[in-house]
Amino acid sequence: MIIKNPKFEISCVSPKQYPTSNLPEIVLVGKSNVGKSSFINTMINRKKLARTSSEPGKTRQLNFYNIDNKFYFVDLPGYGYSKMSKKQQEQVGKFTESYLLKRKQIALIIFLVDIRHKPTENDKIMYNYVISSKLPFIILANKADKIAITKVNEAKNAIQNELNPIGDAICLPFSSERKIYIDDVWNEIKKEIMEI
Numbered sequence: 250m251i252i253k254n255p256k257f258e259i260s261c262v263s264p265k266q267y268p269t270s271n272l273p274e275i276v277l278v279g280k281s282n283v284g285k286s287s288f289i290n291t292m293i294n295r296k297k298l299a300r301t302s303s304e305p306g307k308t309r310q311l312n313f314y315n316i317d318n319k320f321y322f323v324d325l326p327g328y329g330y331s332k333m334s335k336k337q338q339e340q341v342g343k344f345t346e347s348y349l350l351k352r353k354q355i356a357l358i359i360f361l362v363d364i365r366h367k368p369t370e371n372d373k374i375m376y377n378y379v380i381s382s383k384l385p386f387i388i389l390a391n392k393a394d395k396i397a398i399t400k401v402n403e404a405k406n407a408i409q410n411e412l413n414p415i416g417d418a419i420c421l422p423f424s425s426e427r428k429i430y431i432d433d434v435w436n437e438i439k440k441e442i443m444e445i
């Protein structure tokens with residue numbers, strides 16, 4: 250996939266600020282520090298269009314990245330960041346919840362978890378939330394570079410069994426560090442947005 254002109258468009262703290270175009274949106278969901286911003290940079294092959302951080306909990310807005318005027322990547326605030334006050338966490342939670350429930354042009358949710366760990370309680374809450382939204386989604390087991398390549402399948406299956414024991418959800422490994430499995434994710438995106 251060749252991306253010509255990816256642009257950061259807007260950081261929103263209220264629905265009034267959402268872009269008014271009807272371009273499809275691909276939404277990144279996952280706990281703080283799991284690699285949502287890095288994922289965007291990796292997919293569009295830019296080093297730092299999306300702001301990444303080794304300090305979790307930085308993103309509190311919805312950040313919209315316009316990809317060649319064809320679709321948006323939307324970087325949601327991460328959850329499970331204990332240094333944010335309860336009140337702030339609630340506000341951020343409500344804001345993202347209403348985005349997921351009300352935004353009509355969401356084409357795909359990309360739900361990121363860490364391939365090294367069992368999904369956390371917060372991951373499970375969020376996963377159930379994704380399910381109940383009835384929107385198309387895939388699970389990405391990220392940071393696959395952190396385990397031996399021979400263990401990737403096993404670890405990915407363990408995550409799938411934990412979150413989705415019926416096994417009807419698509420779960421793929423991913424690594425921004427090694428830039429692997431990118432084409433598999435583009436294939437899933439193209440299933441939902443044919444015209445890219």
Ligand SMILES: Nc1nc2c(ncn2[C@@H]2O[C@H](COP(=O)(O)OP(=O)(O)O)[C@@H](O)[C@H]2O)c(=O)[nH]1
Nearest residue numbers: 281282283284285286287301302392424425426
């Ligand atoms: N080893 C490894 N580190 C990653 C990967 N993706 C992100 N990171 C690192 O994890 C940290 C958090 O990444 P970031 O994209 O800011 O996470 P976000 O909070 O979910 O947006 C940064 O230090 C990244 O360099 C990956 O696939 N492999």
Ligand SMILES: [Mg+2]
Nearest residue numbers: 285286300308
């Ligand atoms: Mg981020």
